[in-house]
Amino acid sequence: MASILPLDCFIFFFFFLATSSIAINIRDYGAVPDGSKDSTKALQKAWNNACAAESNASIEIPLGRYLIGPIMFRGPCKSPVTIHLIGTLIAKKNLALYKPNWIEFQYINGLILFGPGKVDGQGADAWTKNKCRQNHKSLCRPFPMNMVFSFVSNANISRISSINSKYFHMLVFGSNNITFDSITISAPGDSPNTDGIHIAVSENIIVQNSVIGTGDDCVSVGDKTHNLTISGVRCGPGHGISVGSLGRNRNEEDVVGLTIRNCSFIDTQNGVRIKTWQNGLNKLHVRDLVFEDIMMEDVENPIVIDQKYCPSRTCPDNLRPSSVKIRNVKFNNIVGTSTSQTAINLVCSASNPCEGVELNHIDLEFNGVGEAKATCINVKAPKVIGLVKPDNCA
Template sequence: MTSVSVLHCVCLIFFLACSADVEAARVVFNVMNGGAIADGKTDNSKVFENVFNQACQSSGRSVILIPGGTYMLRPVVFKGPCKGRVVFHVVGTLIAPSDMESSATDHWITFQYLDQLRIGGGGSLDGQGPSAWGQNTCSRSSSCKPLPASLKLDFVTNSRISKLTSINSKGVHMNIFACKGLELDQIYIKAPADSPNTDGIHIGSSSHINISDSMIATGDDCISMSPGSTNITMTNIKCGPGHGISVGSLGAQPDEEDVGVLTVRNCTFTGTQNGVRIKTWARPYASNVFDLTFENINMVNVNNPIIIDQQYCPGGNCQKGDSQVQIRDVTYRNIWGISSSKVAVALDCSQSKPCQQIQLSDINLLYHGPGGPAASTCFNAKGVADGRQQPPSCV
């Protein structure tokens, strides 16, 4: 064996020993040994599927190792359940195809029916969004077909995603559906401010989700929570550009699940369209939003720092109505910074189901533009205010 080969082996062994995920593995499945080609052009989806299936059938903890390099994958589904625990350890970059056919599906990389899954390794997912954003028609039609989410988790439990970067997703960067018990930390999401419908993390029908210590810069909501989102905690999130952190939109369809027990804490919003937002359609479909806490939040040139919008109608031409989504027990505490619009606090609630138990505590939002100082507006919002109130409270 040459000295270079020996050095390569020593470095690989050192790398494996330093990785907690790999160190604890029963078996390491290196995709290169399965035939993967890291040239950024060759389709590796079948190789990755085969390697995943081998790891899935192995007992104990198995690591799927994607070393440094660029691997092109066509849309792929990694489906459990598995015999043991699987770690998807991405060191390199996974790149999505840019053809029209790959944009016809709703996903790029999907994990389904898995327990104790780990995804991480410091690598990246490049969704090749610029190749598809021109096909997005959602600004013109509410019945548009969504472009592929870069990473989908369906029916995944007791799992963690850590130290992962998502770049330029065609659609949503990370879509979480019917999951329970997830930890997401040190997630880095990057897309231009004008990239359409590129939500950073979208959650639906899921519970006990913790998102922390992450940076999200995208063209839509940094984090969005749709019906069935419960017991969600978001801490130390840096959001911007983007549309803020949003509960909703809700009330679009009949029989939607309730949303509740959500906390947004110790976050910074920079240059976003909204800060913390609740949005519902003015349609006759009833559901509930309850027990929400937004606290210790810094707003830096945010257009709508605090907003409840129960007349949500992004495309215009909506039928006039009254939202039947009941919002109650919402606390805004210790929120400060600069609003880029005069109305820093806007609570526009349903006339037939007014917002209940709204609490504003220690709000200090300034506006330095024309017509200042900052103002607040309230419609059908019932609650209390205490501590500093800048702008003056309207509840």
């Protein structure tokens, strides 16, 4: 997997350094790289000064392990800010400290954050307290996310690692024009709700050339996401790349323009998936999605549209069909192996059948006894092009 910052980013970065008038090392502000002394105030002061600088500023976090409590990098800043993360930021374990997240970036235009350093959420203790899988409603409380980017514009996040988050590793909300390039996200496959990147209410987001393995979705896509591109991502372990779940709440808005290409899924629960709630309150649309040039290796459910999504497994059979409308979805050149016999599982809404579904060169083998199968329910006139295996939807 490539881990090289694109040439245009390097050109921009070196130009940025050449014109920078302030360089800040957090050790000069009292940060201690021993992993035990609290360095939160030092890092916060470094950010405040960089954000207030009249010209471009850069913050260096050198080698070492820095214990950091909840911290807010808040703008707007007077000039763009670069953070060069070389060392490791370590989260405190006490959940009572977080209200609710760990590292947050807010209202910033022109952020560069690059590695090769790490953020370590130290999530193992929190995972044992997470009861969301046992009871989706009453016992599911928010835990701290490693990094939150809210109302951030024109940012480049590259070559950093996020490990062992207590909850989602990264959240992107209300943001635009952000590129995540050559990042690594890692948590054990059984760690609950440790989604790699969750993106919602955002546009023009790119995730590329990265390795993501967690206990939940590698990338999850929420409502009002427009023009999202995911490419060159290796996903596994985890639940795959998911659009949704959608349609549960009244205020949700359309998801438009998602491209997932040149990705691989290894030992994941799902591959590419769209999921919407039954009995939902909102008639939003999900449209213009492309999934192409994808390799599946021992994936339980490689291709999924699930408009009867029910994570608690206790939903009654008499719920209203999903009111989310799915249309113009292309699955192109998806090959590999499935660990379940149903390699293609398209279950759309009875009241809002899927339209404009295209299957083009699909070759999925069942890793077991018998042939792979496809299920297509409430899919209106699917378009099948070339070799499609399994071919039950033809």
